[in-house]
Amino acid sequence: MNPTLYILGSNSATPTRERHPTSQILKIDNQKIMIDCGEGTQNQLLKFGVRHTGISHICISHLHGDHYFGLIGLLSTMSLSGRKEDLHLIGPPPLKEIIDLQILHGGIHLNFEIVFYPTQPDAKSLVIQTKSFEIISFPLKHRIHCTGFLIHELPKGRHIIKSEVEKHNIPFVYYNSLKAGSDFTASDGTIIPNKQLTEDPTPTIKYAFCSDTIFDPEIVKYIHKVDVLYHEATFMKNQEDRAKLYFHSTAEQAATIAKMAEVGQLFIGHFSSRYDNLNLLLEESKTIFENTYLAEEGKSFEIIKAANYLTI
Amino acid sequence: MNPTLYILGSNSATPTRERHPTSQILKIDNQKIMIDCGEGTQNQLLKFGVRHTGISHICISHLHGDHYFGLIGLLSTMSLSGRKEDLHLIGPPPLKEIIDLQILHGGIHLNFEIVFYPTQPDAKSLVIQTKSFEIISFPLKHRIHCTGFLIHELPKGRHIIKSEVEKHNIPFVYYNSLKAGSDFTASDGTIIPNKQLTEDPTPTIKYAFCSDTIFDPEIVKYIHKVDVLYHEATFMKNQEDRAKLYFHSTAEQAATIAKMAEVGQLFIGHFSSRYDNLNLLLEESKTIFENTYLAEEGKSFEIIKAANYLTI
Numbered sequence: 001m002n003p004t005l006y007i008l009g010s011n012s013a014t015p016t017r018e019r020h021p022t023s024q025i026l027k028i029d030n031q032k033i034m035i036d037c038g039e040g041t042q043n044q045l046l047k048f049g050v051r052h053t054g055i056s057h058i059c060i061s062h063l064h065g066d067h068y069f070g071l072i073g074l075l076s077t078m079s080l081s082g083r084k085e086d087l088h089l090i091g092p093p094p095l096k097e098i099i100d101l102q103i104l105h106g107g108i109h110l111n112f113e114i115v116f117y118p119t120q121p122d123a124k125s126l127v128i129q130t131k132s133f134e135i136i137s138f139p140l141k142h143r144i145h146c147t148g149f150l151i152h153e154l155p156k157g158r159h160i161i162k163s164e165v166e167k168h169n170i171p172f173v174y175y176n177s178l179k180a181g182s183d184f185t186a187s188d189g190t191i192i193p194n195k196q197l198t199e200d201p202t203p204t205i206k207y208a209f210c211s212d213t214i215f216d217p218e219i220v221k222y223i224h225k226v227d228v229l230y231h232e233a234t235f236m237k238n239q240e241d242r243a244k245l246y247f248h249s250t251a252e253q254a255a256t257i258a259k260m261a262e263v264g265q266l267f268i269g270h271f272s273s274r275y276d277n278l279n280l281l282l283e284e285s286k287t288i289f290e291n292t293y294l295a296e297e298g299k300s301f302e303i304i305k306a307a308n309y310l311t312i
Numbered sequence: 313m314n315p316t317l318y319i320l321g322s323n324s325a326t327p328t329r330e331r332h333p334t335s336q337i338l339k340i341d342n343q344k345i346m347i348d349c350g351e352g353t354q355n356q357l358l359k360f361g362v363r364h365t366g367i368s369h370i371c372i373s374h375l376h377g378d379h380y381f382g383l384i385g386l387l388s389t390m391s392l393s394g395r396k397e398d399l400h401l402i403g404p405p406p407l408k409e410i411i412d413l414q415i416l417h418g419g420i421h422l423n424f425e426i427v428f429y430p431t432q433p434d435a436k437s438l439v440i441q442t443k444s445f446e447i448i449s450f451p452l453k454h455r456i457h458c459t460g461f462l463i464h465e466l467p468k469g470r471h472i473i474k475s476e477v478e479k480h481n482i483p484f485v486y487y488n489s490l491k492a493g494s495d496f497t498a499s500d501g502t503i504i505p506n507k508q509l510t511e512d513p514t515p516t517i518k519y520a521f522c523s524d525t526i527f528d529p530e531i532v533k534y535i536h537k538v539d540v541l542y543h544e545a546t547f548m549k550n551q552e553d554r555a556k557l558y559f560h561s562t563a564e565q566a567a568t569i570a571k572m573a574e575v576g577q578l579f580i581g582h583f584s585s586r587y588d589n590l591n592l593l594l595e596e597s598k599t600i601f602e603n604t605y606l607a608e609e610g611k612s613f614e615i616i617k618a619a620n621y622l623t624i
Contacts, residue, residue, distance in 0.1 A: 039385040040352045073351040094417040105406040107456040144419040
């Protein structure tokens with residue numbers, strides 16, 4: 001199954017009655033990577049039926065409240081629910097101190113360990129590599145230390161053609177080497193080429209998350225040709241001065257970055273509460289980059305290799 | 313108008329799809345006193361149409377997350393909304409450090425001042441007195457430093473009988489002394505007794521908030537004969553051992569405290585997520601103390617002098 005992105009919230013600054021602050025989950029191979037965790041994220045999980053079990057990694061872009069005030073509550077709930085598995089937490093260095101202080105004074109005993117990975121403010125940096133994916137942080141230009149995240153699915157093994165391996169009586173012990181691309185040498189010395197026994201693996205995807213940031217072409221080098229780019233679009237073009245003042249972007253600017261970076265799809269979010277009709281932002285973005293979608297809470301998106309749907 | 317209590321949340325520990333953690337607002341003379349502020353309180357304010365403007369005081373009972381994780385988000389929203397008025401914050405001493413740390417690393421510039429009043433863990437203490445009310449903290453027995461709060465409305469001036477003061481041509485400048493109970497001496501030396509010119513003031517009310525606490529008859533002396541007692545009732549009687557273990561109370565125990573303290577009405581809350589049907593808790597409490605109500609979120613209660621409705 002392809003990775004799936006669940007949008008839990010994508011409003012900026014203050015919540016509205018209908019919209020909640022930034023949080024999303026990328027599910028890859030039954031592991032869930034949460035990115036940002038605004039206040040009420042645990043309620044959004046309940047509302048949309050996404051279980052917090054299986055969240056192995058939480059990435060926090062920066063320490064503005066609409067991106068992390070829900071973290072401590074989610075960690076508490078995880079502990080009260082009996083979680084035992086390590087939780088890998090990625091974020092700006094002070095995040096650990098903030099969480100630890102609240103745990104200390106709340107007399108909270110977490111049943112699991114938080115493994116903390118501080119992000120670097122100035123350079124692209126590989127944070128974590130698992131067998132399924134790697135998480136890379138890169139600098140964004142915002143009012144405080146802020147990073148974007150790249151999540152690269154890692155190459156998968158080739159698919160074994162069951163009928164072929166059975167026909168040649170290839171023992172199970174060789175499957176891993178077949179998946180890795182090796183040919184098979186039979187006991188009589190006959191070589192059966194890998195291509196006869198396996199098919200190409202499912203293509204892996206690249207996802208980039210950029211929130212919050214001023215319009216900054218410098219980031220194009222980090223996100224070049226990703227399959228899906230989430231980029232903040234707090235304002236519309238007629239608020240461009242305001243966007244610049246607060247180190248945010250307009251929908252048009254998000255689309256311009258997507259176009260420059262030749263990405264597959266663009267998801268826009270981090271909407272200002274002033275916009276009731278988000279389609280105005282969508283339309284503005286589409287004039288520059290047609291393959292744009294609104295990252296509205298409650299939506300989920302299957303992330304597919306760009307080559308499989310690229311229409312631009 | 314009598315004081316009004318708005319229940320914004322009254323669930324314990326973790327939220328459910330329908331129920332949120334503790335927060336309530338007592339509105340007295342257009343000032344709003346918030347008591348506890350669990351995660352998502354600002355969303356609950358939006359949901360129930362209670363504006364955060366006018367919140368002058370916030371009392372935090374203790375530093376378990378379901379009682380304060382929504383505070384930093386609410387403060388941020390107040391600032392983003394342009395608040396200028398001082399905010400009086402009452403709570404355990406480390407609360408200030410926790411808030412300050414998040415403000416520091418979030419690069420937040422609050423437009424208003426937070427005036428902090430640390431609560432005392434071991435003794436009843438007058439925290440604040442305004443012209444309309446006083447806030448008193450008193451110790452509760454919980455797993456960490458935890459206090460209850462008494463909010464006493466302060467005596468109001470007597471009501472001037474307009475027709476009488478006009479009949480005697482009493483100048484406006486004497487109204488304050490009439491409200492305070494003085495007689496009026498006319499220029500010819502005639503004394504007009506206050507009782508002829510004024511009526512009794514609206515009775516003032518006493519409200520007590522007790523969450524979270526183990527069953528503790530020691531608190532009866534603090535809350536004796538208050539008009540309304542909010543007391544936690546996390547569990548039912550069949551979970552009494554569990555209640556004791558976690559320093560919580562059952563509905564029966566809350567009712568027992570209400571009966572011992574001879575209060576007017578009892579509101580129960582801080583319900584465990586295990587209970588879908590809260591009427592079971594209500595019924596258990598009513599067997600001991602008939603005048604019990606469920607403090608369910610979204611409800612508001614006019615707080616009336618106990619003598620005006622006492623049915624026990």
